[in-house]
Amino acid sequence: MIKRYPTRKIKVGNVEIGGDAPISVQSMTFSKTKNINDTLEQINRLYFAGADIVRVAVLDEEDANALKEIKEKSPLPIIADIHFNYKLGLKAAEVVDGLRINPGNIGGKERVKEIVKACKARNIPIRIGVNAGSLEEHLENKYGQTPKAMVESALWHIKFLEDLDFLDIKVSLKASDVQRTVEAYRMLRPLVDYPFHLGVTEAGTKFHATIKSAAAFGALLLDGIGDTLRVSITGELEEEIRVGKAILKDLGLSKEGVNIISCPTCGRIEVDLPPIVEAVEEATKDIKKPLNLAVMGCVVNAIGEAKEADVAIACGKGYGLIIKKGEIIGKYKEDELLDRFLEEVKKESE
Ligand code: SF4
Known part of the structure; x- marks a missing residue:
């Protein structure tokens, strides 16, 4: 404190x-x-x-x-x-x-x-x-x-x-x-x-x-x-x-806005993660409600690492998961994953 x-x-x-x-x-x-x-x-x-x-x-x-x-x-x-x-x-x-x-x-x-x-x-x-x-x-x-x-x-x-x-x-x-x-x-x-x-x-x-x-x-x-x-x-x-x-x-001195947790990427990654993280950052920059969002590069570690997040995305080869507060809510194809994630974020931010 x-x-x-x-x-x-x-x-x-x-x-x-x-x-x-x-x-x-x-x-x-x-x-x-x-x-x-x-x-x-x-x-x-x-x-x-x-x-x-x-x-x-x-x-x-x-x-x-x-x-x-x-x-x-x-x-x-x-x-x-x-x-x-x-x-x-x-x-x-x-x-x-x-x-x-x-x-x-x-x-x-x-x-x-x-x-x-x-x-x-x-x-x-x-x-x-x-x-x-x-x-x-x-x-x-x-x-x-x-x-x-x-x-x-x-x-x-x-x-x-x-x-x-x-x-x-x-x-x-x-x-x-x-x-x-x-x-x-x-x-x-x-x-x-x-x-x-x-x-x-x-x-x-x-x-x-x-x-x-x-x-x-x-x-x-x-x-x-x-x-x-x-x-x-x-x-x-x-x-x-x-x-x-x-x-x-x-520093924990303001609650307002989105906190984005994104993985640093490693050899397990199957997608081009940086543009996804940048798109999430851009799309959520005006949200005032405090939200933790996780953008993870693979499914292997994502579920555990994304537990604390309000909404998380775990990318995989050709598909990915969307996780809300630790619960998987859907598995989506790579080309629709980001849009679905942002829809869920929008719902949470209202
Ligand atoms: Fe590597 Fe997956 Fe962790 Fe990202 S989430 S750093 S890809 S193990």
């Missing part, structure tokens, strides 16, 4: 983060936010992929002006991501559900005060987002791009907000490699009770980002660390959500 670290609960729109709230999965659009249609198109794609929250970059006045319409039409809570420019922060705070802005970098206490006032007026939280690659100069000079510097930076930004009695905070500590990311989150965890947004930044392509995120999030989530997460994959939207949700499911 994973025992989650007890954190303060905050809300981004209608999504709770921290405390006993389910771990949420989020992503970020890569459109120019000022291109409202493009941004909304990406937000909708994320929504249909199962995202809980979306973040948009606000680089200038035009981006900030677009937020009102985006917020009105978005099915997901919106976080505005702002660097350095407190005026954009103030404008965004009038409409969005949360800000990502580092209070130490917006030009002094008075400006932080104004941002805090705007956030308090609408009860919206601030994420302090520390990245190893963009640390404050004095910390980087002192410690280099290390977990220690990341944690000091986070504490420094947190203090700006706490001094103004603002505790509606979440924190991220991202590095582009697994070790520093994990170490930084572990180091900060006992020092504050704010919820953590997990991420490995600039994680790379789908292949590398999936591995890095699974390794880092796996280590942290098994320690009970992490309240919301983003898998960063170069140029991907839906895949970020799919991978994030799969990590939570495989």
